[in-house]
Amino acid sequence: MEAWDALVAHNRETAALAGASAVVQWDQQTYMPSRASASRGEQIAALSKLVHARNTDPRVADWLAELSTSSDLTPVQVGGVRNMTRSLERARRVSPQLVGALARAQSEGFGAWVAAKEAKNFEAFAPKLQTLVALTREKAAAIDGDRSPYDVLLDEFDPGATTVSLRSMFDRLSAGLRELLEATRGVEPLQAHTEAYDTDRQLTFFRQVAGCLGYDMEAGRVDLAAHPFTISMGAGDTRITVRCAEHDLLSGLGGTIHETGHALYEQGLPWDLAGTGVETAASMGLHESQSRLWENFIGRSLPFFRWLAPRIEAHFGQSVDPEALYRGANRIVPGLTRVEADEVTYNLHVIVRFELEAALMEGRLSVAELPVAWNDRYRELLGVEVPDDGVGVLQDVHWPSGMFGYFPSYTIGNLYAASLGCALEESLPSLWADVAGGRFTGIREWLRAGLHRHGHVRDAPDLMHDLVGERDHVADLLTHLWGRHGVLHGVTR
Amino acid sequence: MEAWDALVAHNRETAALAGASAVVQWDQQTYMPSRASASRGEQIAALSKLVHARNTDPRVADWLAELSTSSDLTPVQVGGVRNMTRSLERARRVSPQLVGALARAQSEGFGAWVAAKEAKNFEAFAPKLQTLVALTREKAAAIDGDRSPYDVLLDEFDPGATTVSLRSMFDRLSAGLRELLEATRGVEPLQAHTEAYDTDRQLTFFRQVAGCLGYDMEAGRVDLAAHPFTISMGAGDTRITVRCAEHDLLSGLGGTIHETGHALYEQGLPWDLAGTGVETAASMGLHESQSRLWENFIGRSLPFFRWLAPRIEAHFGQSVDPEALYRGANRIVPGLTRVEADEVTYNLHVIVRFELEAALMEGRLSVAELPVAWNDRYRELLGVEVPDDGVGVLQDVHWPSGMFGYFPSYTIGNLYAASLGCALEESLPSLWADVAGGRFTGIREWLRAGLHRHGHVRDAPDLMHDLVGERDHVADLLTHLWGRHGVLHGVTR
Numbered sequence: 001m002e003a004w005d006a007l008v009a010h011n012r013e014t015a016a017l018a019g020a021s022a023v024v025q026w027d028q029q030t031y032m033p034s035r036a037s038a039s040r041g042e043q044i045a046a047l048s049k050l051v052h053a054r055n056t057d058p059r060v061a062d063w064l065a066e067l068s069t070s071s072d073l074t075p076v077q078v079g080g081v082r083n084m085t086r087s088l089e090r091a092r093r094v095s096p097q098l099v100g101a102l103a104r105a106q107s108e109g110f111g112a113w114v115a116a117k118e119a120k121n122f123e124a125f126a127p128k129l130q131t132l133v134a135l136t137r138e139k140a141a142a143i144d145g146d147r148s149p150y151d152v153l154l155d156e157f158d159p160g161a162t163t164v165s166l167r168s169m170f171d172r173l174s175a176g177l178r179e180l181l182e183a184t185r186g187v188e189p190l191q192a193h194t195e196a197y198d199t200d201r202q203l204t205f206f207r208q209v210a211g212c213l214g215y216d217m218e219a220g221r222v223d224l225a226a227h228p229f230t231i232s233m234g235a236g237d238t239r240i241t242v243r244c245a246e247h248d249l250l251s252g253l254g255g256t257i258h259e260t261g262h263a264l265y266e267q268g269l270p271w272d273l274a275g276t277g278v279e280t281a282a283s284m285g286l287h288e289s290q291s292r293l294w295e296n297f298i299g300r301s302l303p304f305f306r307w308l309a310p311r312i313e314a315h316f317g318q319s320v321d322p323e324a325l326y327r328g329a330n331r332i333v334p335g336l337t338r339v340e341a342d343e344v345t346y347n348l349h350v351i352v353r354f355e356l357e358a359a360l361m362e363g364r365l366s367v368a369e370l371p372v373a374w375n376d377r378y379r380e381l382l383g384v385e386v387p388d389d390g391v392g393v394l395q396d397v398h399w400p401s402g403m404f405g406y407f408p409s410y411t412i413g414n415l416y417a418a419s420l421g422c423a424l425e426e427s428l429p430s431l432w433a434d435v436a437g438g439r440f441t442g443i444r445e446w447l448r449a450g451l452h453r454h455g456h457v458r459d460a461p462d463l464m465h466d467l468v469g470e471r472d473h474v475a476d477l478l479t480h481l482w483g484r485h486g487v488l489h490g491v492t493r
Numbered sequence: 494m495e496a497w498d499a500l501v502a503h504n505r506e507t508a509a510l511a512g513a514s515a516v517v518q519w520d521q522q523t524y525m526p527s528r529a530s531a532s533r534g535e536q537i538a539a540l541s542k543l544v545h546a547r548n549t550d551p552r553v554a555d556w557l558a559e560l561s562t563s564s565d566l567t568p569v570q571v572g573g574v575r576n577m578t579r580s581l582e583r584a585r586r587v588s589p590q591l592v593g594a595l596a597r598a599q600s601e602g603f604g605a606w607v608a609a610k611e612a613k614n615f616e617a618f619a620p621k622l623q624t625l626v627a628l629t630r631e632k633a634a635a636i637d638g639d640r641s642p643y644d645v646l647l648d649e650f651d652p653g654a655t656t657v658s659l660r661s662m663f664d665r666l667s668a669g670l671r672e673l674l675e676a677t678r679g680v681e682p683l684q685a686h687t688e689a690y691d692t693d694r695q696l697t698f699f700r701q702v703a704g705c706l707g708y709d710m711e712a713g714r715v716d717l718a719a720h721p722f723t724i725s726m727g728a729g730d731t732r733i734t735v736r737c738a739e740h741d742l743l744s745g746l747g748g749t750i751h752e753t754g755h756a757l758y759e760q761g762l763p764w765d766l767a768g769t770g771v772e773t774a775a776s777m778g779l780h781e782s783q784s785r786l787w788e789n790f791i792g793r794s795l796p797f798f799r800w801l802a803p804r805i806e807a808h809f810g811q812s813v814d815p816e817a818l819y820r821g822a823n824r825i826v827p828g829l830t831r832v833e834a835d836e837v838t839y840n841l842h843v844i845v846r847f848e849l850e851a852a853l854m855e856g857r858l859s860v861a862e863l864p865v866a867w868n869d870r871y872r873e874l875l876g877v878e879v880p881d882d883g884v885g886v887l888q889d890v891h892w893p894s895g896m897f898g899y900f901p902s903y904t905i906g907n908l909y910a911a912s913l914g915c916a917l918e919e920s921l922p923s924l925w926a927d928v929a930g931g932r933f934t935g936i937r938e939w940l941r942a943g944l945h946r947h948g949h950v951r952d953a954p955d956l957m958h959d960l961v962g963e964r965d966h967v968a969d970l971l972t973h974l975w976g977r978h979g980v981l982h983g984v985t986r
Contacts, residue, residue: 016539019532023517031524032730035712039512039727046509050543219528234532237525 001070004077007063007084011275014054019234021047026239029225056091064088079457080277090156093143102139105131106402113400120390122371129399130367133360136404140361150361153405157284158412160461163358166408169415169474170351174381176478177348181383183491184332190488193328194247197316202244205315206256209308210240213260213294214444216267228255230262230291235271238263249312250329254295261294262287264444268452282451283460284406288413289420290447296343296414297421297480298443300329303436330488334382336391344481345382347414352377353396353407361404416464418477420447423468494563497570500556500577504768507547512727514540519732522718549584557581572950573770583649586636595632598624599895606893613883615864622892623860626853629897633854643854646898650777651905653954656851659901662908662967663844667874669971670841674876676984677825683981686821687740690809695737698808699749702801703733706753706787707937709760721748723755723784728764731756742805743822747788754787755780757937761945775944776953777899781906782913783940789836789907790914790973791936793822796929823981827875829884837974838875840907845870846889846900854897909957911970913940916961 028040067081109128116125140149154161207222225241232238240259244252273279281287309322332342338349359365374393375386386392425431428442450467521533560574602621609618633642647654700715718734725731733752737745766772774780802815825835831842852858867886868879879885891899918924921935943960
């Protein structure tokens with residue numbers, strides 16, 4: 001297995017450079033002084049170029065070709081060769097010219113988007129978006145001209161997901177969510193929790209919470225940043241960032257638990273298999289399922305707030321009612337903005353984007369028609385009027401960054417999380433007593449054994465099937481939402 | 494000038510990778526979680542390998558060869574070609590085998606040194622040091638077999654310095670320092686300043702002080718670390734670290750001002766000339782002169798403490814006498830440890846090391862004889878008995894790291910700083926009134942215009958000569974020390 005050993009050694013060095021790039025990018029978002037932005041851009045560009053060159057090194061193709069003819073590969077080797085071949089094929093089929101054109105279009109698109117969003121003026125961004133759409137379709141055709149372009153794009157984030165299967169799930173989910181929304185529409189809204197909490201103390205509190213959930217502080221850190229994120233820099237180094245708002249403890253808390261969920265997945269990956277191609281997360285959707293399971297299923301539950309309330313009192317010296325926290329964390333407020341959405345309406349935001357970007361990629365919708373289509377769907381699905389494009393079609397960074405096909409991963413994550421929640425309740429009968437008692441180890445270890453430690457040996461749908469069996473994810477999510485929000489709002493199906 | 498443009502572009506990308514490596518190393522010393530040390534080591538090794546490969550790329554030699562025949566180079570190009578040719582020649586003449594052997598010996602030497610220092614047992618480290626000495630001599634011979642090996646090593650840190658010229662200066666300095674020491678020996682020692690100050694507040698105070706001295710906080714940061722250091726990661730990003738001890742405000746303060754001096758040099762370098770080979774500091778000695786000028790000449794002066802005392806009172810809410818600070822900062826305490834030494838005895842520590850490492854390199858001293866020679870010289874020069882090797886010959890990391898020839902830079906820095914101080918007093922008649930009034934901009938701008946912005950267009954001795962003229966650095970330093978410490982201790986020459 002000389003080819004295998006050479007490939008793993010090559011990948012380990014590439015991973016070291018990618019890890020250095022992660023350090024540099026984390027620093028950019030946390031501690032970098034403002035005048036360093038230009039030199040930092042050069043550093044990230046230089047490292048990206050190197051990592052890309054190493055990943056598409058002709059020797060990699062040779063090693064993979066040799067291994068693909070071998071009949072006695074271990075499961076790790078089978079998975080690694082599959083994953084690496086996929087990535088390499090995707091990379092090789094896109095010409096350097098197209099890669100360059102896309103990079104330029106993304107860079108120009110991002111700049112134009114920032115200005116257009118500020119000015120609430122979609123027209124200023126439309127020509128750039130048009131270019132991004134055209135180049136992305138060209139890329140999809142280059143990778144696999146025989147398949148739907150949107151299917152090809154989905155593969156990058158959630159291998160195995162298809163437009164048809166997603167549409168079928170999303171349509172059922174959408175109908176179910178609107179039914180719940182309709183039922184709660186006339187009901188008195190739950191009260192928000194807007195007590196003031198010292199923001200410095202919020203940061204130390206969030207660190208404690210992450211640690212209690214099982215995040216290994218000796219293999220990570222929690223810092224402040226403008227946008228919460230999780231990033232791994234290598235074995236023993238998975239960091240999260242949070243933000244704190246004086247009158248919105250629950251928002252910072254939710255963000256912390258969300259990132260902790262991502263980080264627990266990363267910390268549980270098989271880092272000892274570095275370089276084999278299976279040491280990573282199995283998909284973006286599965287990653288999101290980990291953050292959502294912790295953030296929503298656990299972190300918005302009443303037992304969780306029963307555990308948390310006395311800790312808030314001890315840390316901030318302010319008494320708080322767990323029921324008030326529970327209600328405050330589970331308000332349903334159909335709104336304009338995805339990242340501020342509640343657990344019930346969140347997936348409707350995603351479904352709007354899925355429908356529109358699929359139509360753009362399949363040529364059924366033009367860029368010029370996009371804002372009206374967006375506003376129409378927000379009216380139909382969420383019942384809200386979009387006052388301007390800045391808070392409408394221009395709100396997300398994904399399209400300006402050329403990320404088409406990513407949005408579904410958010411809802412795939414919520415769907416997986418719902419089924420994981422059901423399976424967890426069955427596997428761990430003491431679950432809610434454990435949560436109320438602050439004993440979170442059982443949950444982490446169940447996820448670690450069932451998912452994390454497998455890395456990407458198998459694809460996400462297979463890993464999920466192995467762990468939860470044959471389940472209807474849509475039904476699981478709707479059951480969870482009716483169970484929690486129906487009861488809270490006094491409505492039934 | 495195609496060769497020049499290609500060379501600069503190549504160097505800029507190399508600098509971007511070296512800058513990324515600096516970020517990664519800074520993070521290692523400040524915020525990295527403990528379990529990341531192995532993966533971090535792989536990242537640093539991968540980047541070092543890349544930077545080395547790029548610096549010794551055969552095209553670099555071709556470009557330099559082509560440029561060296563050109564007759565119409567600008568001063569920047571002349572300086573850049575000279576600096577790059579020097580580095581390349583040094584790198585090319587040392588075989589990859591010897592580079593590898595040295596790297597291994599340094600790594601093993603460092604490990605053995607940590608254990609030997611802990612156990613106060615030189616014998617356990619001696620075989621590793623023997624190997625390091627032998628390989629370093631081999632390296633010096635490979636670079637230039639016609640010159641004294643120690644001269645060859647000095648070139649790496651302070652181009653132009655020679656063993657003979659240093660010995661002549663250091664002998665005079667040593668005699669002058671011992672005369673001052675002798676004169677103050679019977680005098681009542683000055684009182685230490687051991688008030689307690691909150692360490693969290695010390696950090697915020699040190700940040701303020703660095704900012705007042707002219708350090709650009711938008712192009713840098715001040716963080717805590719076990720060992721104070723300054724590191725540049727690229728244009729707009731020069732960071733310093735400090736440490737705080739509750740009962741030793743002056744130590745943390747001195748460290749802060751020292752690193753601020755280094756950082757002001759780095760921030761003043763011609764970053765717009767990135768990639769030309771002249772955008773760096775001109776020598777280690779000149780770098781040290783910047784830290785020492787600020788730390789000692791300015792930062793241990795009475796006018797400085799007159800400015801500082803009310804700020805200490807305002808920040809910590811504790812009243813303090815500027816004269817007490819001045820005396821506390823200028824105590825003479827001949828001791829065992831270089832990094833804790835006062836302004837008067839510091840250079841004697843360096844001179845011991847210079848004499849011994851020059852003798853080792855020239856084959857006049859064996860490794861086995863080193864501890865006795867060390868202890869003898871400490872008795873003769875500093876009048877102290879060394880109780881064990883841990884606080885004696887094993888105290889510094891330089892030799893275990895294979896850094897022979899670096900120590901003189903510390904004293905070259907103090908010598909340059911003394912002449913810079915004299916020239917500064919002549920050029921800026923309001924100097925001490927400015928310091929007492931907290932107006933430090935004039936000093937920074939004088940250094941910036943006279944030294945910093947020239948980078949490494951010319952070598953340090955030439956830059957110094959241009960700025961201060963023909964001066965006797967040893968006489969300048971002794972005059973400064975007698976002027977301050979003679980008066981404080983009531984003694985005269």
